[in-house]
Amino acid sequence: MMHILPATVIVAGFLALAASMKRHQRDLLGRLLTHVQTRSTRMAGWFLLGIGWAVDAALLGPAMGTIVWCGELSLGAALTVTALNWRTRRPSR
Amino acid sequence: MKDSLRQSMALFHTWSGLLLGWLLFAMFATGTAAYFQDEITRWMQPEVTGDAEPATAAEGAMRYLNSVAPDAKSWYISLPNSRSATTQVYWQPSGERPAKRVETSALLDRGGHAITSRETRGGFFLYRFHFDLHYMPVLWARYLVGVAAMFMLVAILSGVITHKKIFADFFMLRFGKGQRSWLDAHNVTAVLALPFHLMITFTGLVTLASMYMPWGIAANYAEQTAFSEAVFGRSAETVPSGRHAPLADLGPLVRNASARWNGERVGYISIANPNDAVALIEMSRAPEAAFGARGQTATFEGATGRAIGTHQATGSALATESVMIGLHTGRFAEWGLRWLYFLSGLGGTVMVGSGLVLWTVKRRARLSDPSCPHLGFRIVERLNIAAIAGLATGIAVYFLANRLLPLEMVDRTEREIDSLFLAWLGIGLWGILRPAGRAWTEALAIAGACFAAIPLVNAMTTSRGLLPSLLAGDWTFVAFDLVMLVLAAGFLLAAVRSAQLRTKAKDGAKPRGANRRATSA
Numbered sequence: 009m010m011h012i013l014p015a016t017v018i019v020a021g022f023l024a025l026a027a028s029m030k031r032h033q034r035d036l037l038g039r040l041l042t043h044v045q046t047r048s049t050r051m052a053g054w055f056l057l058g059i060g061w062a063v064d065a066a067l068l069g070p071a072m073g074t075i076v077w078c079g080e081l082s083l084g085a086a087l088t089v090t091a092l093n094w095r096t097r098r099p100s101r
Numbered sequence: 102m103k104d105s106l107r108q109s110m111a112l113f114h115t116w117s118g119l120l121l122g123w124l125l126f127a128m129f130a131t132g133t134a135a136y137f138q139d140e141i142t143r144w145m146q147p148e149v150t151g152d153a154e155p156a157t158a159a160e161g162a163m164r165y166l167n168s169v170a171p172d173a174k175s176w177y178i179s180l181p182n183s184r185s186a187t188t189q190v191y192w193q194p195s196g197e198r199p200a201k202r203v204e205t206s207a208l209l210d211r212g213g214h215a216i217t218s219r220e221t222r223g224g225f226f227l228y229r230f231h232f233d234l235h236y237m238p239v240l241w242a243r244y245l246v247g248v249a250a251m252f253m254l255v256a257i258l259s260g261v262i263t264h265k266k267i268f269a270d271f272f273m274l275r276f277g278k279g280q281r282s283w284l285d286a287h288n289v290t291a292v293l294a295l296p297f298h299l300m301i302t303f304t305g306l307v308t309l310a311s312m313y314m315p316w317g318i319a320a321n322y323a324e325q326t327a328f329s330e331a332v333f334g335r336s337a338e339t340v341p342s343g344r345h346a347p348l349a350d351l352g353p354l355v356r357n358a359s360a361r362w363n364g365e366r367v368g369y370i371s372i373a374n375p376n377d378a379v380a381l382i383e384m385s386r387a388p389e390a391a392f393g394a395r396g397q398t399a400t401f402e403g404a405t406g407r408a409i410g411t412h413q414a415t416g417s418a419l420a421t422e423s424v425m426i427g428l429h430t431g432r433f434a435e436w437g438l439r440w441l442y443f444l445s446g447l448g449g450t451v452m453v454g455s456g457l458v459l460w461t462v463k464r465r466a467r468l469s470d471p472s473c474p475h476l477g478f479r480i481v482e483r484l485n486i487a488a489i490a491g492l493a494t495g496i497a498v499y500f501l502a503n504r505l506l507p508l509e510m511v512d513r514t515e516r517e518i519d520s521l522f523l524a525w526l527g528i529g530l531w532g533i534l535r536p537a538g539r540a541w542t543e544a545l546a547i548a549g550a551c552f553a554a555i556p557l558v559n560a561m562t563t564s565r566g567l568l569p570s571l572l573a574g575d576w577t578f579v580a581f582d583l584v585m586l587v588l589a590a591g592f593l594l595a596a597v598r599s600a601q602l603r604t605k606a607k608d609g610a611k612p613r614g615a616n617r618r619a620t621s622a
Contacts, residue, residue, distance in 0.1 A: 010437070011437050011441075022272075025271075026271075026272045029269075029271075029272070031273075032272060071392065072392075075428070075438070076437075076438055076441070078296045078297065078300075079297070079438060079441030079442065079445065080441065081296065082293050082294040082296070082297060082441070082444070082445050082448065083441060083444060085271075085293045086289075086293050086444075086448070088272065089271075089272050089273075089274050089289055089293065090274075092272050092274075093272075093273075093274040093275070093276070
């Protein structure tokens with residue numbers, strides 16, 4: 009259960025990072041971001057990933073927190089990839 | 102310069118990955134299963150229920166060993182951890198003649214009674230196969246596994262250089278696009294769990310490093326035993342005095358040792374010269390209690406039970422090794438983190454599997470005559486079927502055999518293991534005899550059907566089927582059956598997709614990767 013909060017923060021972070029990439033902006037936001045918006049979105053994404061680490065470290069201590077954070081990064085990224093590609097999945101058959 | 106580096110890395114990545122990919126797939130798959138080895142063992146011993154307490158289990162083990170091998174050279178007791186309920190004991194007989202392993206080991210329930218019905222090696226077999234393989238000398242197997250792990254490490258590093266768009270394509274997973282989809286699946290499973298892959302490969306090498314590179318120890322210590330004594334506090338073999346002296350009760354000693362480690366569990370007990378006046382009892386802290394897999398031991402005089410001392414591994418090199426082994430095996434992980442370990446391992450398995458398939462998909466497009474590929478291509482294609490669908494079917498059949506073989510069968514443990522390899526061989530032969538495209542569909546369907554059969558057979562042969570387990574809140578059994586169903590769905594879906602693609606290719610569409618798997622497990 010205690011993975012839910014940091015994992016949510018991490019997914020939000022990855023979504024922001026995806027939104028800072030041009031190729032995903034139309035799918036995610038429906039429009040292209042300006043240069044400044046892109047940069048701040050990217051910074052927000054990295055910042056959220058960092059917050060995820062801080063939450064884990066606060067809950068479990070820095071050593072265990074870091075290990076759990078690595079696992080949650082993988083899971084969070086996998087969820088983000090699934091969500092993104094589910095939405096943009098085009099009928100190809 | 103940059104491009105030539107990338108090209109040579111790509112060549113290196115392709116061929117090192119292919120050569121050892123089949124072995125790596127098996128190592129990844131069984132290693133992933135081994136994260137749940139205690140749960141698998143529980144599922145494979147449905148007659149054993151409840152939890153076991155180390156001190157009681159130690160007393161039970163002592164009663165058992167006193168009755169079967171009171172004058173053995175040594176006893177070794179592996180106590181139940183917080184996830185298991187059984188005690189494993191081994192002994193070294195006093196006679197000169199080395200005995201067969203089955204005659205000198207036993208699995209006990211928490212009361213110290215040998216479990217003789219439904220004999221199985223359970224999840225422990227999958228764990229040992231991960232680095233000892235089977236049907237071959239352990240030493241050779243470990244060297245082979247070490248070479249594979251080294252190649253894996255190299256393949257990961259060269260892979261990051263080869264797949265240059267790995268980070269730009271971080272979020273890309275395009276479906277239904279043939280080779281592009283395979284590349285996406287390979288990249289995504291690789292990059293998402295990259296920290297895990299790097300960690301697991303490197304620490305895997307570290308677990309057997311002193312075997313692969315023994316020269317550091319050899320240069321500094323005259324004997325391996327002297328090294329063990331200096332570093333782990335393990336005492337050298339002593340000569341029995343010949344004077345009989347009954348062993349002190351183990352229960353209180355287990356509690357005593359546990360209290361020295363702030364209440365952490367005792368994991369293993371080894372006893373030299375039991376029931377002799379010079380008997381020595383050594384207890385090791387359970388690996389699940391800390392990151393470091395090893396390090397803390399407590400020693401007692403066997404006859405009196407007097408504490409001789411505790412040993413704490415010191416030195417940064419030893420601490421580093423201990424933590425790395427701990428990270429690799431994940432014994433410290435609570436259930437949430439354990440699932441993350443399992444999912445990352447599954448990602449690694451898919452990464453290796455999709456890499457293997459990618460090799461054929463990429464080359465199929467370039468074949469001069471796709472209907473009649475050259476010999477090398479055909480070999481790789483068939484070996485892929487054997488390695489991926491074959492192993493999956495083998496593991497499923499291993500679980501099925503556990504439920505279906507007669508309970509009192511002679512050498513049941515070995516027959517269970519044989520059934521895994523027979524099924525694996527069967528799929529391998531099937532893949533050779535059938536046309537490759539069809540063989541993929543059929544082999545994947547067989548794997549899926551075998552996994553789907555497991556919950557059914559479990560419900561029919563035991564009283565711990567999915568529904569009763571759900572009602573009883575027995576989450577280990579519920580989760581096991583559900584994972585089997587998920588695997589079944591994955592393989593069946595893959596079989597359907599590969600069949601669809603084959604018809605599409607036949608209908609005159611541009612032929613491409615007839616053997617793709619939509620989802621994989």
